[in-house]
Amino acid sequence: MHVVAVLALDTVIPFDLSTPIEVFSRTRLPDGRPAYRVRICGATPTVDAGAFTLQPPWGLDGLHDADTIILPGRADLDAPIPDEVLDALRQAAANGTRIASICAGAFTLAATGLLDGLRATTHWVATSLLADRYPAVDVDPDVLYVDNGQLLTSAGAAAGLDLCLHLIRHDHGSAVAADAARLSVMPLEREGGQAQFIVHDQPPTPRGSALEPVLRWMQDNAGKDLTLDDIAAHAGMSARTLNRRFREQTGTTPLQWLLRSRIRQAQYLLEATDHPVDRIATQVGFGSPTAFRDRFKRIVGTSPQTYRTAFRRTRH
Structure with missing residues (x-):
């Protein structure tokens, strides 16, 4: 035996x-x-x-x-x-x-x-x-x-x-x-x-730094079709300077930070709402449901529907 x-x-x-x-x-x-x-x-x-x-x-x-x-x-x-x-x-x-x-x-x-x-x-x-x-x-x-x-x-x-x-x-x-x-x-x-079990929080927002307002603005507007130029214009600096400061203070790029924010919002909506996956894709700023599913699986390690099945919050 x-x-x-x-x-x-x-x-x-x-x-x-x-x-x-x-x-x-x-x-x-x-x-x-x-x-x-x-x-x-x-x-x-x-x-x-x-x-x-x-x-x-x-x-x-x-x-x-x-x-x-x-x-x-x-x-x-x-x-x-x-x-x-x-x-x-x-x-x-x-x-x-x-x-x-x-x-x-x-x-x-x-x-x-x-x-x-x-x-x-x-x-x-x-x-x-x-x-x-x-x-x-x-x-x-x-x-x-x-x-x-x-x-x-x-x-x-x-x-x-x-x-x-x-x-x-x-x-x-x-x-x-x-x-x-x-x-x-x-x-x-x-x-x-x-x-799929890791909480994909954002990199910490540097309190009191010049980036704090733009990070919060990005999070609030993550559902919009933002480009690097849009973010740079809101921050009042060139795209090159914005990229450099993001690297220094968050360890990532503005668009990667925005992508993580969108995925984190999608995780919340999958857990807490009945919204269809295609609607959530649009809500969090993805141009197509296919692109959303692909990005979600790359970052979270599983599909949006499987994630929802595993982590759906019970309603009382």
């Missing part, structure tokens, strides 16, 4: 820990037999999980003959990782064991050096930190999970479920994975990536 070892280290995130335990423990083969045997392993006799402590039944020796090792995220990304843990993971990889991380568990996996030169992801809040701390890792902030074959990483929270279902499908086929997905009340595949 396929053995899944879930490694619990101090400050483990309970949600990340429980996800693989529940998903793999409940997965059944077509004849009703369990598909996996799950072990909870620790580097210490007791593990601090924030609201509670746990006593893993297995130590690091439980990793030795595991077929898959799961690394849940830890709440404290600065907490030291014991050398014996890193050594055990490197040895497991050398033996051909599959290793997958959930959420910030990517930091534990990256600390081994095993992800160097590979694509990886983590929770969108921590992707920049992962890239800064481990520059040899190719961090992709826009996906739910990355499968490099032996090494896999996933984004935060529910993306851990996506990863577990992906592993089940790889091991036992789509039918078994579909049953596991139904039991978890999850689709077997979700459209889009992390980008």
Whole structure:
């Protein structure tokens, strides 16, 4: 039977820990037999999980003959990782064991050096930190999970479920994975990536700067067909000067800032109104619904209709 070892280290995130335990423990083969045997392993006799402590039944020796090792995220990304843990993971990889991380568990996996030169992801809040701390890792902030074959990483929270279902499908086929997905009340595949869950706020408006009035004017008039010359004229400066000052104070161009403002307004309208997508495209200043759908998917990572389905606010 396929053995899944879930490694619990101090400050483990309970949600990340429980996800693989529940998903793999409940997965059944077509004849009703369990598909996996799950072990909870620790580097210490007791593990601090924030609201509670746990006593893993297995130590690091439980990793030795595991077929898959799961690394849940830890709440404290600065907490030291014991050398014996890193050594055990490197040895497991050398033996051909599959290793997958959930959420910030990517930091534990990256600390081994095993992800160097590979694509990886983590929770969108921590992707920049992962890239800064481990520059040899190719961090992709826009996906739910990355499968490099032996090494896999996933984004935060529910993306851990996506990863577990992906592993089940790889091991036992789509039918078994579909049953596991139904039991978890999850689709077997979700459209889009992390980008759809990121709040696409504007770059901060520089308080008291010369650009503050024009930024607010742009936001108020985002639904109009504004050109760079229109914005420059309102700002009372040349287009070249406007571009330079935008770069200096917002890190982007006037038209890119305007585009983000339009997309953010569209997200709000998709969440809060019944307006058809084509009407929203016009409301937020796009010349055609096709152009709107294309831009929305590029920035948010999913279609306007799928975004609305996922984030529609319940009315009381």
